[in-house]
Amino acid sequence: MFKDIEHLVRLAAVLVIALIAFAAIRVAVVPKTFGEYGHYRAAALNDIAARSISFAGHDVCEGCHTDVVDQKKLGKHVVVPCEACHGAQGRHADDPASVKPPKLDTAVVCSRCHEANSAKPKSFPQVVTVDHAGGIACDTCHQPHRPRIEDEAPNTAKVNPEGKR
């Protein structure tokens, strides 16, 4: 039927070689997991999830520091997670013996939340620290894990009504 079929065979050979070359290049340049979930590299999910954590989470803290948990339960700071004040403690949780968290300066830490600002919710306890304490550290009077003064020593509340706030 076809005369001189050889030129068709040559064309077919070129096409096949091009197809194989395309497949080979595609295998080489497109990551294995590309397109598994969508138009992206699915392995990126594992790359991103593999990052190490800095904040241990309050559940980990509470596993050891049960005395602090008991203290906090008696006061309003029960809702405040440990690392809100103490900062990231993932390394301390991994190796409690050698990595010790630094002592906090309550004059700085407490005012981050409790310094008065008209944009804060009205129900949130706020003070102008200069008027309230004159710059002395908050833990001179307040125990940060259980900040209400009469919680700790009922008698001093009446003697020092200023400290009640």
Place this chain on the structure above:
Amino acid sequence: MDLTRRHLLLLLPSAAAAWNYVLAGTPEAAPNYRRTEHWWGMLIDIPKCIGCGSCVRACAEENDVPDGYFRTWIERYHVADWKIERPQVESPNGGKQGFPPNENSEGKNFFVPKLCNHCEDSPCTQVCPVGATFVSPDGVVLVDKSYCLGCRYCVQACPYGCRFINPNTNTAEKCTLCYHRITKGLTTACCEVCPTGARQLADLKNPKDPIHEFLRTHTVQVLKPHMATGAKVFYDGMDGSVR
């Protein structure tokens, strides 16, 4: 040329096999965490936010966010009486060190924490020319650093201004919803440190998540609903002046 029909027929199956290998890829191992069983979002309770900046600092520490760039930040709004279309918004250093005493004590003042809304139909992923950013099977908008060209299309496309180019890597960066934490069963760094519970991670696919009861019983809004991005960061008690 002595390529016969016999040779061609032998070649075709091997080419087909190679093509199949290209299409298949390899399945991912995901121990203890099933991506298809979660759909992540966040709840932000504006009346609880005290603007302390804990979330901004925690985010920077957890994710090595460079100084002056923010994956989450806090805005302070001041609305004078009826001018809800012209609020004064400020965010000194993203609220990282908290906020100075408010000069505008008249009118309405409040804080609004912001972050990536992890949109279901996110404009930022649609414009990526190379498939470097995507919505994950569990509903988190992520960037594949090794694939990103740094072309900035996505930075421009995000209606919420949640993306930036990392000056060290020159690739697009954004909130990952602490993907490395939530896949390990932890909450995000910002939610972990929030002292008032103003931010809460929410799994919308988990029927036991308290988010469902909250959404049912509160007046909740998303940012820029007219953009129809399918935002999954829900704001409780949000004033109409918030942009």
